[in-house]
Amino acid sequence: MIELKQITKQYLGQAMPAVENLSLSIPEGEICVLVGPSGCGKSTILRMINRMIEPTSGTVTIKGEDVSSTDSDQLRMGIGYVIQQIGLLPHRTIAENIAIVPRLYKWPKERIAKRVDELIVMMGLDLEKTRGKYPSQLSGGQMQRVGVARAMAVDPPIMLMDEPFGAVDPIARNHLQDELLRLQKEIKKTIVFVTHDINEAIKMGDNIAIFDAGKLVQFGTPEEILTNPKNSFVENFIGHDRVVKKLNLYRADDAMQPVGCLVKESDLQSAGQRMKDAGTEVAFLLNEVGQRLGHLTFAEFEAGKGDLEGLRKKVLRTEKAFVQISTSLPDALSLLLEFDSDYLGILKGDELCGMLSFKDIRKHVYRKDGE
Amino acid sequence: MTLKDFLNFLNKNTETIIEYTGNHFTLVLSAVIISLVIWVPVGLLLTKSDKWAARVLGLANTIFCIPSLSMFAILVTIPAFGLGRKSALFALILYAMMPLIRSVYDGAKNVDRSVIEAARGMGMSTARILREILVPLGMPIIFAGFRVTVVMTTGIAAIATYIGERNLGRFISEGLIRSNTPMMVTGALIISVIAIGLDTILGLIEKSIVPKGLRINR
Numbered sequence: 001m002i003e004l005k006q007i008t009k010q011y012l013g014q015a016m017p018a019v020e021n022l023s024l025s026i027p028e029g030e031i032c033v034l035v036g037p038s039g040c041g042k043s044t045i046l047r048m049i050n051r052m053i054e055p056t057s058g059t060v061t062i063k064g065e066d067v068s069s070t071d072s073d074q075l076r077m078g079i080g081y082v083i084q085q086i087g088l089l090p091h092r093t094i095a096e097n098i099a100i101v102p103r104l105y106k107w108p109k110e111r112i113a114k115r116v117d118e119l120i121v122m123m124g125l126d127l128e129k130t131r132g133k134y135p136s137q138l139s140g141g142q143m144q145r146v147g148v149a150r151a152m153a154v155d156p157p158i159m160l161m162d163e164p165f166g167a168v169d170p171i172a173r174n175h176l177q178d179e180l181l182r183l184q185k186e187i188k189k190t191i192v193f194v195t196h197d198i199n200e201a202i203k204m205g206d207n208i209a210i211f212d213a214g215k216l217v218q219f220g221t222p223e224e225i226l227t228n229p230k231n232s233f234v235e236n237f238i239g240h241d242r243v244v245k246k247l248n249l250y251r252a253d254d255a256m257q258p259v260g261c262l263v264k265e266s267d268l269q270s271a272g273q274r275m276k277d278a279g280t281e282v283a284f285l286l287n288e289v290g291q292r293l294g295h296l297t298f299a300e301f302e303a304g305k306g307d308l309e310g311l312r313k314k315v316l317r318t319e320k321a322f323v324q325i326s327t328s329l330p331d332a333l334s335l336l337l338e339f340d341s342d343y344l345g346i347l348k349g350d351e352l353c354g355m356l357s358f359k360d361i362r363k364h365v366y367r368k369d370g371e
Numbered sequence: 372m373t374l375k376d377f378l379n380f381l382n383k384n385t386e387t388i389i390e391y392t393g394n395h396f397t398l399v400l401s402a403v404i405i406s407l408v409i410w411v412p413v414g415l416l417l418t419k420s421d422k423w424a425a426r427v428l429g430l431a432n433t434i435f436c437i438p439s440l441s442m443f444a445i446l447v448t449i450p451a452f453g454l455g456r457k458s459a460l461f462a463l464i465l466y467a468m469m470p471l472i473r474s475v476y477d478g479a480k481n482v483d484r485s486v487i488e489a490a491r492g493m494g495m496s497t498a499r500i501l502r503e504i505l506v507p508l509g510m511p512i513i514f515a516g517f518r519v520t521v522v523m524t525t526g527i528a529a530i531a532t533y534i535g536e537r538n539l540g541r542f543i544s545e546g547l548i549r550s551n552t553p554m555m556v557t558g559a560l561i562i563s564v565i566a567i568g569l570d571t572i573l574g575l576i577e578k579s580i581v582p583k584g585l586r587i588n589r
Contacts, residue, residue: 052492077494087489091507091582101493134584150493160492 001028007058029188035201036211080151080159084166088135119149141172247329255364256354294318372552380553395538402463414475435469459531474516478509
């Protein structure tokens with residue numbers, strides 16, 4: 001989709017080139033994150049795609065067409081552009097701000113009005129309240145939504161986002177990230193996303209390109225980069241919690257195993273035998289009407305064999321140790337530690353569909369490809 | 372001087388007063404219009420180059436420092452200008468250079484860089500950015516400079532009487548020479564009223580011209 005070929009950008013009066021001999025192919029319909037410490041050239045690269053900056057040498061092509069042969073204003077009209085400072089026009093209402101690019105395309109008024117309303121709703125903003133407001137009347141998070149809506153106004157196939165959520169507070173940032181990911185599932189744009197935050201890169205990227213001092217160090221999926229960091233720079237940039245970060249890529253259902261043994265409360269004394277028969281280490285206990293009470297390990301059963309009431313109490317201690325299937329692995333891990341429990345029951349809706357232990361998480365993280 | 376003397380003077384010289392006021396007005400008006408046509412584009416152009424901005428603003432500042440009487444005297448010695456309206460007009464335009472260029476330049480430069488960056492990134496042309504962003508957003512500062520220019524021009528125009536302009540300044544200079552108090556007061560009063568009146572009107576216009584989004588606070 002977007003092809004950068006041997007791009008070099010040398011600013012006048014600077015010894016080192018800002019970007020050096022970069023070749024990168026950005027696939028269509030995916031989010032490609034450019035990440036690196038400040039001054040690594042990632043914003044420069046982004047801005048060379050829509051010709052806000054011209055490369056010193058090399059070519060940028062979009063769908064096979066060299067961008068330097070196109071009219072720069074026309075080119076930019078067809079590419080969504082979101083910057084950290086947003087840059088809403090303070091003297092224009094929210095509706096007028098979103099309508100800027102449609103107006104450049106000379107859309108008829110009714111079409112513009114319809115599209116603006118559509119986008120305000122899509123961004124989760126209150127249509128009637130927001131449309132006529134001025135930017136200064138919105139919060140940072142709301143303004144950034146308007147910024148994204150404005151960039152999507154004419155439904156461009158490509159969006160360039162330069163640290164789009166860098167200036168909003170962490171809670172709003174999380175929301176905006178989640179919403180962009182949700183939206184991306186429907187709109188499938190080619191998004192080039194610049195950030196200096198490796199966590200944001202891992203969360204947002206289908207692919208991540210890591211830069212250092214104007215050079216591409218590693219390009220790959222988040223999993224590839226977290227599993228096989230190419231060198232010590234990438235390792236340090238990711239941080240020592242690399243493996244914990246990797247957990248972010250997975251959900252509980254990726255690592256869980258099926259429930260081996262379900263036992264009715266009244267059959268508690270035979271739980272040990274049943275676990276043996278099923279070849280499993282843990283049994284989940286249900287009461288007479290089928291409600292989940294908790295779980296009991298084989299070791300716990302053996303230790304407290306004679307004392308049924310004691311066993312029951314042990315089971316009830318894990319009453320809350322159930323999570324939904326969509327829970328991320330770091331959250332699941334945290335809950336395992338919080339409940340001081342060996343297992344978590346995994347729920348799909350209200351149905352018990354699996355279980356997860358420390359061992360399962362470890363096995364999943366270190367599994368070999370294709371397993 | 373009594374009030375009666377003053378009213379007497381007004382009565383006897385109504386025609387002259389009207390003529391001088393008219394002359395004063397046309398001089399101020401033409402100076403301001405020509406200044407706007409020349410200096411506003413120059414101010415906008417200067418936002419493109421910091422180097423030229425420093426040079427031109429420096430020059431404008433130097434010109435502004437020359438006392439008006441000296442300026443008129445210098446211009447009169449230039450054969451192409453000589454005594455009269457040409458010199459007066461030229462001097463007023465030179466004086467307007469500093470406040471107008473400065474305010475247009477500051478107004479446009481003051482616009483948030485990120486707004487311009489976003490606009491460029493969306494594919495707005497330079498002309499469109501100028502028209503739809505720089506001018507409306509710079510308007511509060513630009514207009515403040517314009518008000519100063521108008522008031523200042525009204526004042527300096529009076530001094531042009533020394534190089535042959537027949538305007539309200541003449542009442543003051545003649546009145547001083549002849550110790551004619553009603554004459555002096557007439558000139559001083561009308562000039563002041565014109566200056567204050569113009570500034571008030573422009574103040575009202577300024578309020579309506581500042582974009583609504585800039586006036587709103589959360």
